[in-house]
Amino acid sequence: MAPGEPHAIPFHPKGEIPHFEEEREGWGGYIEWERYPEKKKQAEEILKSYDFPDPPEFQLLPLPDTNPILTGERFKQYHQATGLGHLPDISWQYVLKEKSPDMIHVLQFPYNGEPPRDRLVENEITPNPDFFVRNHGGIPEIDPAKYYLDIGGLVNDPRRLTLADLQNESLFPRQSNVVSLQCSGTRRIEQIHEYPGDGDELINAPWGEGAIGTARWTGVSLKKVIKHCGGLKDGAMHIEFFGADTYFKKGKVYNYVVSVPWRKVKANEVLLAWEMNGEPLPKIHGFPLRAVVFGYIGARSCKWLYEIRALKEPSEAPVQRKEYLYYTPQIGKQNAMYSNGFSIQDMPVSSAIISPRDMQHIIHDGKVKLKGWAYSGGGHWPIRVEVSGDGGSIWYEVPWDKMSTKYYHAWRLWEIDLPVDAEGWLEFLVRTWDNALNTQPTFVRSAWNWDLHVTSSCHRIKVYSINRSRPTTAARLRVLEEKGLPIVPITKPLPFDLETDEQYEAAMKVQKGREPLE
Amino acid sequence: MAPGEPHAIPFHPKGEIPHFEEEREGWGGYIEWERYPEKKKQAEEILKSYDFPDPPEFQLLPLPDTNPILTGERFKQYHQATGLGHLPDISWQYVLKEKSPDMIHVLQFPYNGEPPRDRLVENEITPNPDFFVRNHGGIPEIDPAKYYLDIGGLVNDPRRLTLADLQNESLFPRQSNVVSLQCSGTRRIEQIHEYPGDGDELINAPWGEGAIGTARWTGVSLKKVIKHCGGLKDGAMHIEFFGADTYFKKGKVYNYVVSVPWRKVKANEVLLAWEMNGEPLPKIHGFPLRAVVFGYIGARSCKWLYEIRALKEPSEAPVQRKEYLYYTPQIGKQNAMYSNGFSIQDMPVSSAIISPRDMQHIIHDGKVKLKGWAYSGGGHWPIRVEVSGDGGSIWYEVPWDKMSTKYYHAWRLWEIDLPVDAEGWLEFLVRTWDNALNTQPTFVRSAWNWDLHVTSSCHRIKVYSINRSRPTTAARLRVLEEKGLPIVPITKPLPFDLETDEQYEAAMKVQKGREPLE
Missing domain, CATH: 2.60.40.650 (Immunoglobulin-like)
Structure with missing residues (x-):
């Protein structure tokens, strides 16, 4: 099924559809937002001029037994409205090319998919085509020869490193680890069935047990890269990752940005990886370079990594500050505040x-x-x-x-x-x-939370x-x-x-x- | 909605549709089966010649949010095949005429319906139009002037009594009681949602909490009528009721027949009632005469009563012997036998x-x-x-x-x-x-049974x-x-x-x- 075909809600653009330029040659689909407050503002104004239809109330109704289960019309429309309407189609082509044909497409765009259950536990190491995908936006197409990574913020020597630099073993020892990544949405369907939620995130995909996978990741320890940049300045305690995908939240547009504590990096538990099970990262999994944060929620393992910044405080970006928070069961739409959810980092x-x-x-x-x-x-x-x-x-x-x-x-x-x-x-x-x-807690009820995260x-x-x-x-x-x-x-x-x-x-x-x- | 319209599965009759004569003048829709084994055999042969489509697997799928919820195609087709195809339409006309327009039509035919929830507990006495209906077949149209009741079997003086005889207060003192009737399917939907079943009955309607109602019933105590017939012969222990509706089960055709123990009758807890809340019984509730068995499962309160027989043993009819049995949770399709379910009589x-x-x-x-x-x-x-x-x-x-x-x-x-x-x-x-x-048991699970009866x-x-x-x-x-x-x-x-x-x-x-x- 082509994206947005059968379920598509007709989209009527208003006035002239803008053209937001791609930031760099050879970096298809990467629009830089974070450096241009004016551009963000412009996109926000555009989104404000639309009255987007509500997302499907799948939590209160039986889920469709289609595949894709949900199509993500609203995210597609955000892209259409801001002149990025081609990105969902490009992303879907990579789903068809890189993932197993029988993946369960939980959300078509941004692509969220998990493998068929019978194959999930066939191998201790998950084959790449079967590895679950939880993307937050479209898939950028980055030419590895044109790729570079900027490291800045509170480091002593900010640097720009190419992929060749990172892969240069005389600069950085290579590190390889078997690491499971898990989406905090794993097994969310159990919470949905018992007590709908949805929380502050649009749209909380109805994951089954397959939003987890294990791979051998190869790359360099971020600790070594930071060291190569002269180490951290005084007071730097967090490391921020910037992903080249475009993310929408509450009528605003962002790049995908998260952070992890420096302490985690120092333990050599954050890898900048270009290999997944001995192969170059698939495009859908962050090619050419992604973070892999061991033992953490998958959301921190930023894909299509283009910038790293050292900070005093955790990232102020919405994915870090306003999402992936774990609320007590008495918190919900009627009283939730970001500061009373705790941040999901280590997975239980x-x-x-x-x-x-x-x-x-x-x-x-x-x-x-x-x-x-x-x-x-x-x-x-x-x-x-x-x-x-x-x-x-x-x-x-x-x-x-x-x-x-x-x-x-x-x-x-x-x-x-x-x-x-x-x-x-x-x-x-x-x-x-x-x-x-x-x-583990005994019942779904024992650990229900409004955002339906971490069904453990x-x-x-x-x-x-x-x-x-x-x-x-x-x-x-x-x-x-x-x-x-x-x-x-x-x-x-x-x-x-x-x-x-x-x-x-x-x-x-x-x-x-x-x-x-x- | 006309019965069998939107959901109707096209029915293709085979050969000549038979004509089974109505038994008595002025008794529309009453086909006598129990007295004519040859006729039963003939109907059975006809049914055997068809390969009826399966009933909808509503227990394993979300229920439609239509009203009627289920249409009962298979029962309609049984009727069509045996030349009784007009009965579902007649019955539906009485639903429209006698019941509240906003009834929840759980099963269109045979008609099963319950009142809207908000009205269910408005009155300690349920208004007739809101009283739940659990019929097993079509509604007979009986002219009260042509009505009579035969009392036979192990009674000393078998008699035929007209409605006027029964209402003659010099023959029988009048009795009036406030009695709740409850279908053993009440709250079945809870069992369906947790653990599908269905048991031996076609089709187990997905009742909510409304298959219960309370009325003041007026008539005569069956005890007095039996006394009028000279009392019971030695060894008679059960009283069998014959209803004028036609009932199908496992490819065979019957009248609706059940029994109650004599002991229950003797306690003046079985009424032959012609009045419901001060009005003549509605057609849909058994006009002109029905049994009302106090404190028992509704199934024993036989409607359109045309015959009563005294027996040594409980009725051998399938509704009594093979339905409304309560099985232990380890019994199901793989091992059930009628003799290991106990008969549901008193309601818990x-x-x-x-x-x-x-x-x-x-x-x-x-x-x-x-x-x-x-x-x-x-x-x-x-x-x-x-x-x-x-x-x-x-x-x-x-x-x-x-x-x-x-x-x-x-x-x-x-x-x-x-x-x-x-x-x-x-x-x-x-x-x-x-x-x-x-x-009451604490959880649905504590009292789950294969037939999904008595969700207490x-x-x-x-x-x-x-x-x-x-x-x-x-x-x-x-x-x-x-x-x-x-x-x-x-x-x-x-x-x-x-x-x-x-x-x-x-x-x-x-x-x-x-x-x-x-």
């Missing part, structure tokens, strides 16, 4: 059951195989995974030899054959303990269990097989009687009828 | 919050008014109602002066001003205690609380009012910043920034 311990799927029916012989992922951010690692087949009362430990490699900054995949005797609707849960003995409560799925090792069930399954009838859907009544009149009467005789005696 | 204690509605947002000043109904069957009565504003931890008693009249066989309406301080998504619950100290768990709704008595919330509401913006939907982001940069920076100063100290 979390996990998900990927197989079986929620609402699946399972015919088994007393054991059900469960598979999933487990993760903890901030340099912690999953040290034990436990699953429950009874809604969270009895827990079974995943055997240690059924958990994938330990990394300081990556997930672990796991599987277990869970003993299951009971039939009917069961609730399977997973919870993970990390090496600091953190574990125990992942709970419903499965319908059919235990063939029980004689009555085996007999019914045989009857169904003989008649060529599937047992699914379990909600479809059987076309034949459940027992013969003779069997019923015999049972009634033993029960001494339906009524008690006098 | 249950209740519902009718106001506010699930998912509603409520702006309040620290108290929220809750209204609802409470009921217990089998001659028990609601003696205490309790509500919780915190998901079931703290309970508040409804003041006794806020509960409607006590009857042995009817619901009580209640209301309470619940203190609510918290904001955000809250869970409100109600539970009722009856005079035998029975109360604590009714739990989610509301979004906005407490205007809190200064921060009052301030935000004022801002919204000034800007002419509604606070709903709460999922729609605000178009303005949540606080000024100055406020944010002042707060950060007090918090000493986002990062801890060394």
Whole structure:
């Protein structure tokens, strides 16, 4: 589907559509906003002249079962209004070129997509085409030969470095790490289903369990680059990243800008990466250079990085200051202020059951195989995974030899054959303990927040269990097989009687009828 | 909407459509099946020759937001195939004529409908047009002058009684009772949402909280009528009712037939009623005569009653033997047998919050008014109602002066001003205690059953609380009012910043920034 085709709301431009020049030759789609307050103002005026239609109220209604699930009309219209209407199309072409054809397109533009569930836990290292994407704007097309990175702000020697400079091993030692990136929207759909929110962000994509992936990233430690720039000036405590994508928020236009504390950089936990699993970064993942911030929310791992600045305080840009905040459950549209949400940086311990799927029916012989992922951010690692087949009362430990490699900054995949005797609707849960003995809240409700970020409560799925090792069930399954009838859907009544009149009467005789005696 | 119009699946009759004669002059739409095994066989053969499309899988998909919610195509097609295709249209005309225009049409045919929620708890006695309807077939049109009732089976003097005979007060003393009738499907939607089922019945209508109503019924006690027939023969223990509607099940055709134990009749708890709230029974409610079985599942209160038989055992008819059974949660399509479900007769204690509605947002000043109904069957009565504003931890008693009249066989309406301080998504619950100290299971899950009958768990709704008595919330509401913006939907982001940069920076100063100290 071409972007904006079937779901497109017709857009009627007002007056002359402006032409905002690309900033640099060889940097397609990169409009510089942050350096030009006048230009920002101009774009703001344009946006103000429109009355954009509301985004779809997907949180209060059933989600469409289309792919893309949401098309992002409003973001497309922002782009059209400001003369950037070609960017959604270019971005979509990279989705088709660089991502697996069966990605779940959660939001078409800006592109948000996750891999099909069955492939998510196939490999401890996620293949690039399957790696989730959470973009905030269009994809810039940057010629690596024309690429350079400016490092400024409170550094002693501000510098401009080309890609060749960064890759020059005599200047910078190369660093390579296996790191999971996770969007704080992972598993948001569980919060949406239970208690809609949406918060201050437009538009909070309805992610499933797949907004997480693991890659081996190669590049240079940002610490070395800062050192190469003479180190920090006194009082510099934060490092700000500028991405070449264009971001809209509340009628204003920005480049994508975030920051991380210097302390994180100093620990060699921030990489400037040009390689993802041994290949050049895909365009959709930040080519030619991105930040990779270990153990942090994915939002800090800025793509299409074109500038780095050292600051005294965290970035004042809206993505840092006004988004990715974690509110207490009594905060919402009626009372929220940015200062009462805390900033999501380190990601907590979390996990998900990927197989079986929620609402699946399972015919088994007393054991059900469960598979999933487990993760903890901030340099912690999953040290034990436990699953429950009874809604969270009895827990079974995943055997240690059924958990994938330990990394300081990556997930672990796991599987277990869970003993299951009971039939009917069961609730399977997973919870993970990390090496600091953190574990997960029990219910979605325990950790609901208005912005629907970080759904780290125990992942709970419903499965319908059919235990063939029980004689009555085996007999019914045989009857169904003989008649060529599937047992699914379990909600479809059987076309034949459940027992013969003779069997019923015999049972009634033993029960001494339906009524008690006098 | 005409029945079967918008959703209609085209029906292609095979060969000649049969003509099954109406049984009696002046009894429109009454086809007698039970006395003619050959005719039943013939109809069965006809049905067997069709491959009817599956009913809609509404349990696994979001329900349409249409009214009628479900149209009942498959039942209509059964009727068309057996030459009774005119019955759905006739029935629908009575819906339009006798019921409130804003009924929620849960199933168009056979007609299942419940009143709009706001009116459900307006009156302790439900007005006839608002009384829920759960029909199993088409509505017969019976001329009261031509009406008679046969009483036979194990009675000493089988008799035929006209309506005039029954209404002759020198033969039978008149009896009048306030009695609630409840469909065992009440609140089924909660089970559907959590764990689909459907069981053995086609089609299990997705009822809300309105499949209950209370009327003053007038007629004669069945006990007196049986006495008039010389009493029961030795060994007679059950009384069977025959209704003039046509019922289809698993490819076979029947009249609607059920039974109740003699013991129930003997207690003067079974009325043969011709009056509902001082008016002749509406056609849709069983005119000219129906059974009203106090405290039992509505299914036993047979409409369009044309025959009564005394039996040794409960009725062998499918509605009695094979439906309205209550299974344990591990029973389902894979292993169910009629003999392992118990028969639903007496209804348990249950209740519902009718106001506010699930998912509603409520702006309040620290108290929220809750209204609802409470009921217990089998001659028990609601003696205490309790509500919780915190998901079931703290309970508040409804003041006794806020509960409607006590009857042995009817619901009580209640209301309470619940203190609510918290904001955000809250869970409100109600539970009722009856005079035998029975109360309700806590969760839908506690009482899930495959047929989705009797959802008697604590009714739990989610509301979004906005407490205007809190200064921060009052301030935000004022801002919204000034800007002419509604606070709903709460999922729609605000178009303005949540606080000024100055406020944010002042707060950060007090918090000493986002990062801890060394």
